[in-house]
Amino acid sequence: MMRRALLLLPPLLWLLLLVAAPVAILAGIALSESAAGVPPFRPPFTFDAGWQGTLEPLRSLVADQYYLDAFLRSLLVAFATAACCLALAYPMALGIAASPARWQMPLASLVLLPFWTGFLPRLGAWIGLLRDGGWVNRLLQAAGLTSGPLPLLYTEGAMLLGMVHAYLPFAVLPLAATLLRRDRTVEEAAADLGARPWRVFCTVTLPLSLPGALAAFLLVFIPAAGEFVIPELLGPPEAMLVGRALWVEFFQNRDWPLAAALALALLALLVLPISLFQRLSGRRAP
Amino acid sequence: MAEPLLRLEGVTRRFGATLALDGLSLDVMPGEFLALLGGSGSGKSTLLRIVAGFEPADAGRVLLQGRDITGLPPHARPVSLVFQSYALFPHLSVFDNVAYGLRREGVARGEIARRVAEALALVGLTGLERRRPAQLSGGQRQRVALVRSLVKRPPLLLLDEPLAALDAGLRERTGLELRALQRATGAGFVMVTHDQGEALALADRVAVMEGGRLAQLGSPQALYERPATRHVATFLGAANILEGRLEADGAVTCASGCRLRPAPPALAILGPPGAAAAFALRPERIRLLAGAPPAENGIAARVKDLAYRGDGWMLVVALPGGGEWRVALPAGASPPAPGATVSLAWAAESLVPLAA
Numbered sequence: 001m002m003r004r005a006l007l008l009l010p011p012l013l014w015l016l017l018l019v020a021a022p023v024a025i026l027a028g029i030a031l032s033e034s035a036a037g038v039p040p041f042r043p044p045f046t047f048d049a050g051w052q053g054t055l056e057p058l059r060s061l062v063a064d065q066y067y068l069d070a071f072l073r074s075l076l077v078a079f080a081t082a083a084c085c086l087a088l089a090y091p092m093a094l095g096i097a098a099s100p101a102r103w104q105m106p107l108a109s110l111v112l113l114p115f116w117t118g119f120l121p122r123l124g125a126w127i128g129l130l131r132d133g134g135w136v137n138r139l140l141q142a143a144g145l146t147s148g149p150l151p152l153l154y155t156e157g158a159m160l161l162g163m164v165h166a167y168l169p170f171a172v173l174p175l176a177a178t179l180l181r182r183d184r185t186v187e188e189a190a191a192d193l194g195a196r197p198w199r200v201f202c203t204v205t206l207p208l209s210l211p212g213a214l215a216a217f218l219l220v221f222i223p224a225a226g227e228f229v230i231p232e233l234l235g236p237p238e239a240m241l242v243g244r245a246l247w248v249e250f251f252q253n254r255d256w257p258l259a260a261a262l263a264l265a266l267l268a269l270l271v272l273p274i275s276l277f278q279r280l281s282g283r284r285a286p
Numbered sequence: 287m288a289e290p291l292l293r294l295e296g297v298t299r300r301f302g303a304t305l306a307l308d309g310l311s312l313d314v315m316p317g318e319f320l321a322l323l324g325g326s327g328s329g330k331s332t333l334l335r336i337v338a339g340f341e342p343a344d345a346g347r348v349l350l351q352g353r354d355i356t357g358l359p360p361h362a363r364p365v366s367l368v369f370q371s372y373a374l375f376p377h378l379s380v381f382d383n384v385a386y387g388l389r390r391e392g393v394a395r396g397e398i399a400r401r402v403a404e405a406l407a408l409v410g411l412t413g414l415e416r417r418r419p420a421q422l423s424g425g426q427r428q429r430v431a432l433v434r435s436l437v438k439r440p441p442l443l444l445l446d447e448p449l450a451a452l453d454a455g456l457r458e459r460t461g462l463e464l465r466a467l468q469r470a471t472g473a474g475f476v477m478v479t480h481d482q483g484e485a486l487a488l489a490d491r492v493a494v495m496e497g498g499r500l501a502q503l504g505s506p507q508a509l510y511e512r513p514a515t516r517h518v519a520t521f522l523g524a525a526n527i528l529e530g531r532l533e534a535d536g537a538v539t540c541a542s543g544c545r546l547r548p549a550p551p552a553l554a555i556l557g558p559p560g561a562a563a564a565f566a567l568r569p570e571r572i573r574l575l576a577g578a579p580p581a582e583n584g585i586a587a588r589v590k591d592l593a594y595r596g597d598g599w600m601l602v603v604a605l606p607g608g609g610e611w612r613v614a615l616p617a618g619a620s621p622p623a624p625g626a627t628v629s630l631a632w633a634a635e636s637l638v639p640l641a642a
Contacts, residue, residue, distance in 0.1 A: 188340055189373035191360040193387035193438065203386075207377045 023267070029260035030057055040254045057257040061265060067245060071269065074242040078225035081163040082171070085220045086213060088164065089171035094205075096172075097179040104180065111172045114165075123162060123233050130158050130234070159235030163224055170223075171216040178212025179205075211281055218277055222270050242266050289352055291316045291474040292337065292365075292442055297346035299332055299498075306332040308498035309346065314442070319468050319475045321489035323482060323521070329498040330478045334444050337476070338367040351441060361390075366435035370446040372427050374419040380406070380430055381415035387438040405433040408467070425456050432464070436471060443468075445477040449484060461488050482522050486510065494518050516640050519566035526567045526611040528637070534559040537582065543607030544585035549634040556639055564640040569600065569614040571636035574622070575629040584631035587611065589622050603628065 031053040032041040044053025061067050096107045114122060129135050132149035140146045152158055186208070190200045206213075228243030235241075242262060249259040290313035299307040307329045314320050322330040335341035337348055339360035348356045355363050366387070375383050384402045393401070406412050409429040419427055428448065435443055448464060449457045465488050468475045479485050485492045486506040494501040494509065494517070502514045513519035516527055530540040536553050538546040546565065548556075556563050579586050587603035590610065599615040601622070613630065615621060622628050 183371075183373070185369050185371055185373040186375060188360070189367075189369055189434075190375070190386065191340075192338060192363075192367045193434070194361050194390035195386075196361050199390065204375060 023264075026260045026264055029256050030264055031055070032057075032257045034255050034257050039256065041256045054257075057255075057261040060258065061261050066240070067262065070240045070242050070245045071265070073239065074225050074266075075269070077159070077163070077231070077241060078221045078227075080160060081167060081224040082217045082221040084160065084164045085168050085171035086175075086217055088168060089175045089216055090213075092172050093175035093179050096176045097182075108173065108176060111169050111176075114169065119166070119229070122165070123230065126158065126162050126165070126234060127153060130161075153234065154236050156236060156239065159231050159239070162230040162234040163227060166230060167220040167224055170219040174215045174219060175209065175212050178209050178215075182208060214277055214280065218273060221273065225270060226266055288316060290314060290349075291318070291351060292476070293347075293349040293352075294333075294337075295347045295349070297333070297336060297348065298344045299329075299336060299341065300344050305498050307336070307343075310495075310498065310500060311346075312493060312500060312503070314474050314476055316441070316474055317472050319465065319477070319488060319490045321485035321492045322476060322478045322495060323480070323485040323492050324495035324501075325480060325521070327497075328495040330480075330495050331446060332498075333495075334367065334446055334476065334478050337442075338365060338444055339363050340367075364440055365442045365444055366438055366440040367444040368431050368435050368446065368448055370448075370450060372419075372431035372451070374427060374430055374434070376419050379416050379418060380411065380422070383419065383430055384434045384437050387434065391438070401437055405437040408436075408470070409433050409463070424452055425460060428452060428460065432467070436467070436473070439471070440473060442474045442476065445475060447478055447480070449479075449481070457484075458487075464488065486522070494521060512638055513566050514641055516564060516566075519638070519640060523568060524612060525638075526569065526572075527640070528565045528567055530563055532556055532559050532561050532563045538563050538565075540585075541607060542585070542605035542609045544605075545582045546637060547582040547634055548637040548639065552637060552639045565637040566640055567611075567632060567636055567638070569612040572611070572613045572630050572632050574613070574615065574619070575631050577629065579629040580631055583634060583637075584629065586627055586629050589624050589626050589628055592621050592624060601628075603630070 028044060029041055031044040033044075033052070033054045033056065034040060035042045042052060045051055092111065096104055096111075099107060127134075130152040131137070132151075132153070134153070136152060137146075137149040140150065141148075182205070187200050187204050190204045191197070195203060226243050226246075227241070228247055231239060231241050231244060232247075246259050246262050246266075249255045249262060292312075292314040294310055294312045296309045296311055297307050298305070298309050310329070310333065322333060324330045332341060336343050339355075339358060339362075343356060346356075347354055350363070350365065375386065378386070381402055384405055385398050388398045388401060402415075403412070406415065409432065411426060411429055411433070414422065414426065419430065422430065428451070432448070445464075449461055452460055461484060464475075464477075477485075477489065486509075489506060491504060492506055492509050493503045496515075496517050502509060502518045504512075509518060510522055513522060513525065519525040519527060528538075528540050528542070528544075528546060530538040530546060532538055536547065536550075538548065540546050548565065552565075575584070585605065587605050589601055590604045591602040593600045596617075598617045599619065599621045601613040601615060603611050603613055605611065611630075
């Protein structure tokens with residue numbers, strides 16, 4: 001009993017210091033009133049003045065269509081990113097799982113290879129490829145397919161491309177781990193009973209790998225929902241996402257309470273799919 | 287003679303440097319129950335996987351009802367395999383497991399429901415349609431795997447160690463059910479097993495495999511009574527092997543010190559005088575004598591160990607020239623004490639000559 005408590009202590013401390021405390025501070029800021037000064041808010045509670053907090057930031061969050069749209073658009077972009085990553089990850093993970101054992105580790109490391117270069121240089125490379133005078137447009141014009149440069153950069157497509165490129169490894173690895181562990185004889189049984197390879201995938205491989213697919217989806221979806229840098233560098237300027245709204249409130253408008261409220265709302269929104277996943281994977285256990 | 291259901295012609299399969307199957311040829315007749323019997327590494331499971339289409343053959347042909355299926359993928363072969371692990375679909379109900387093959391054939395919905403119900407009734411699983419495989423006992427899972435294959439009415443059913451995962455008590459009954467099912471459906475069954483009792487009890491013919499080749503093929507009785515090789519003799523029923531040298535008068539001087547006089551038909555098979563000769567002698571064919579052993583086809587030996595078997599006794603005796611034999615005594619006999627010297631004798635016909 002004592003030993004178990006001791007074992008639990010480090011993770012508990014970790015959670016307290018790095019999760020609970022920051023969230024509590026954030027909640028404190030979200031309940032404050034904006035003020036001119038450093039920091040730019042009035043604490044919601046002091047021993048001298050007593051309670052002086054306000055629900056105004058939270059209220060404006062709900063009342064203003066602008067933030068609601070930002071949330072919806074962010075979830076949509078995150079969903080599209082996660083879906084694209086999953087669609088690309090399945091063939092990659094199946095390929096890794098189907099290759100001879102001595103190739104599996106090297107192939108999995110290749111998936112991680114992009115992490116060896118910085119995040120920003122990779123985005124810079126996309127800008128170089130997609131801008132009006134970039135390689136793609138020059139190639140298209142040289143091939144005579146287009147007369148002038150196509151507007152590729154600063155579009156939703158470029159943003160999605162950058163997001164999928166950045167998050168794909170997070171989808172491939174859990175999926176590959178799931179597919180490597182699977183029982184191949186069940187697929188052989190399906191083939192034996194007359195299922196063609198595509199049928200075997202749809203009726204056996206896919207449903208049996210759903211827990212891994214769900215994990216892969218969430219590992220992409222959750223960070224993608226709050227992504228700020230990629231939409232800022234590759235996306236259209238008018239597309240307001242939560243990440244960018246947060247940035248604007250925090251650094252441009254210096255409205256810390258509103259920014260904190262936004263961050264809390266995003267957190268709450270992401271806890272929902274996580275707990276759903278936990279319940280689903282809990283139910284699967286026999 | 288009727289056309290064979292399955293014909294294997296010189297089927298060969300290599301794994302690196304090892305030859306898993308060495309030019310194996312075999313016919314399975316329609317409605318026949320054939321057991322492929324062998325130890326691990328004998329190639330029996332590889333053979334099954336080649337017939338099912340999961341393993342390519344490096345050489346040779348596989349013909350089903352006269353049609354060459356050697357190059358066909360598994361889903362295009364009308365044979366069906368029952369996996370040793372059963373390989374049930376864990377995410378599907380019993381009903382959907384059994385219906386899987388029919389759905390792939392595009393059978394109408396009503397017809398599927400009818401045939402699945404019929405198949406489940408055949409193995410006494412009616413009422414369990416909505417269970418998942420995880421909610422079934424081992425025996426029930428085995429029967430689901432069986433009817434999942436049989437519901438497609440394949441002309442040939444392949445079974446990979448179908449009883450190995452069952453409790454000992456369940457094994458014999460399930461084996462008999464398997465045989466009844468085979469009679470009822472009229473399908474050809476090819477069963478891989480390492481259990482000689484299973485093979486002898488269930489199969490019409492047994493193919494004993496050794497090192498990727500067919501050591502002997504025949505009815506269970508023929509195999510047991512007249513094993514062709516030392517391997518078959520020891521694998522089936524653990525026969526005693528007697529080795530010696532043939533003499534001019536037709537007797538054999540045995541290495542363990544006795545004189546053998548085999549029956550004349552056996553003599554015809556053996557080589558010229560002076561050649562090495564080996565015989566199989568079943569433990570239950572050896573008698574205990576009260577007096578001295580006969581000069582030929584008999585020997586005195588010391589009882590080393592004995593074990594009660596319920597239906598009799600099994601003696602282990604040490605021979606004067608070295609080596610041990612097993613001797614089976616019927617239940618009524620009073621066993622000798624360990625350490626006692628006993629006289630053993632056997633009939634000439636009990637000596638089965640073996641190929642080298």
